Amino acid sequence: MINFTNKSVILWDFDGVILDSMPVRKFGFKKVLEEYPKKELDELLKFHLENGGLSRYVKFRYFFEEVRDESLSEEKLSRLANSYSEIMREKLCESENLISETVNYIKKNQHSFTMHIVSGSDGNELRYLCNQLNISQYFKTIEGSPTPKIELVGNLIQKFNYTSKELCLIGDSKNDLEAAEANKIDFFGYNNRSLKGKGKNYIITFS
Secondary structure (H helix, E strand, C coil): CCCCCCCCCEECCCCCCCCCHHHHHHHEEEECCCCCHHHHHHHHHHHHHHCCCCHHHHHHHHHHHHHHHCCCCHHHHHHHHHHHHHHHHHCCCCCCHCCHHHHHHHCCCCCEEEEEEEEEHHHHHHHHHHCCCCCHHHEEEEEEECCCHHHHHHHHHCCCCCHHHEEEEEECCHHHHHHHCCCCEEEEEECCCHHHHCCCCEEEECC
């Protein structure tokens, strides 16, 4: 049984928690950066898998500045991010990509908790996907990058005058854990066994 004792607000990560998107996002990076050497791209994909909660902007910067040791202009970053977003909008709108046990839990408990999405995905793309997938109505706000997740959580706490005790964050990456810890709220890991034993508790299943 999932026990969110004394919680009234749930902050949800999106990728890997609500939507099974990692294979598509991996494909997106490979497609957008297909002109670059495979060895370099493999380094990015490894970083991507280890840091699911970070935005594409951070990942593109990592690829160019850390892997390739070259500067990346804002113009080029914007162009890459837009190309990536076009692929995501096309590939992620199918309802079969939803993680059914999570969505069923959200629907069943929509009146028991106030719910928000805080994601490393691009905010505009995220709201588009949620509308297309017909799940927007379950969330008070849907927020994403380029604002870092730590700031997204902090901004929500300030905007709605939440207390840290009434919130929890559910995520599948170490970046989600870090965002929860930085804002002094409870973290529940899900869909990533390396998070077992970290945070408040680990959710094996929502079923």
